[in-house]
Amino acid sequence: MKLTFSPASPFARKVRIAAIELGLIDQIELTTITVAPGQANAEYEKINPLKKLPVLILDSGDVILDSYVIAEYLDELAGGGRLIPASGPLKWKVKTEHSLLQGMLDSMLLCRYENAMRPESLRWKVWSDDHWNRVWSGMARFDSDAAMLSRPLDIAQIALTCVLGYADFRFADRPWRKAFPNLDAFHQKMLERSSVKISLPPPA
Ligand SMILES: N[C@@H](CCC(=O)N[C@@H](CS)C(=O)NCC(=O)O)C(=O)O
Numbered sequence: 490m491k492l493t494f495s496p497a498s499p500f501a502r503k504v505r506i507a508a509i510e511l512g513l514i515d516q517i518e519l520t521t522i523t524v525a526p527g528q529a530n531a532e533y534e535k536i537n538p539l540k541k542l543p544v545l546i547l548d549s550g551d552v553i554l555d556s557y558v559i560a561e562y563l564d565e566l567a568g569g570g571r572l573i574p575a576s577g578p579l580k581w582k583v584k585t586e587h588s589l590l591q592g593m594l595d596s597m598l599l600c601r602y603e604n605a606m607r608p609e610s611l612r613w614k615v616w617s618d619d620h621w622n623r624v625w626s627g628m629a630r631f632d633s634d635a636a637m638l639s640r641p642l643d644i645a646q647i648a649l650t651c652v653l654g655y656a657d658f659r660f661a662d663r664p665w666r667k668a669f670p671n672l673d674a675f676h677q678k679m680l681e682r683s684s685v686k687i688s689l690p691p692p693a
Pocket residue numbers: 497498499500501524525526527540541542543555556557591598
């Protein structure tokens with residue numbers, strides 16, 4: 490299998506951590522590609538018309554996207570119910586938390602594209618501030634969720650780790666550790682896992 494990948498992508502990092510935790514990383518070749526808004530990549534658009542990474546390309550040639558669906562596929566390959574509970578109330582809790590975290594990552598990426606890539610004269614600060622506020626509110630919600638922060642590892646915790654890692658990587662001036670000490674402790678604990686440590690984004 491091949492995974493389209495960038496070391497800076499929090500979505501690709503989520504899949505990489507999941508694959509390591511599931512013992513499947515040796516079956517996956519990481520293929521580094523560059524995608525960015527405003528830049529054509531005709532070859533890659535044939536694989537994913539959305540021109541986003543990651544996608545998982547199976548040996549059969551079939552393509553799986555997006556990052557959550559890839560994680561779900563890998564979880565099933567590893568026996569099922571490992572990072573995504575197979576059934577019951579916890580399944581829906583984890584999936585809902587993951588959706589919230591996915592939205593937070595989307596908002597962070599929009600802020601990044603708006604503030605780093607869009608021509609300065611065209612930037613819409615009210616809009617990017619609104620997206621950052623969604624991220625901050627999401628962090629506050631998880632900071633007060635002791636049960637979520639202390640459960641056995643699942644895909645929502647991996648996604649939260651990727652949110653916090655991306656905040657450090659691209660928004661180093663936002664003091665999330667000071668505002669959310671429980672998230673800080675959670676992040677420290679996650680960093681004890683080699684999957685989390687080796688997948689940290691490169692120095693910005
Ligand atoms: N919902 C997608 C989001 C993926 C995504 O936004 N990836 C970013 C990289 S971190 C990307 O490919 N951006 C390129 C673009 O939007 O042009 C997933 O979970 O895989």
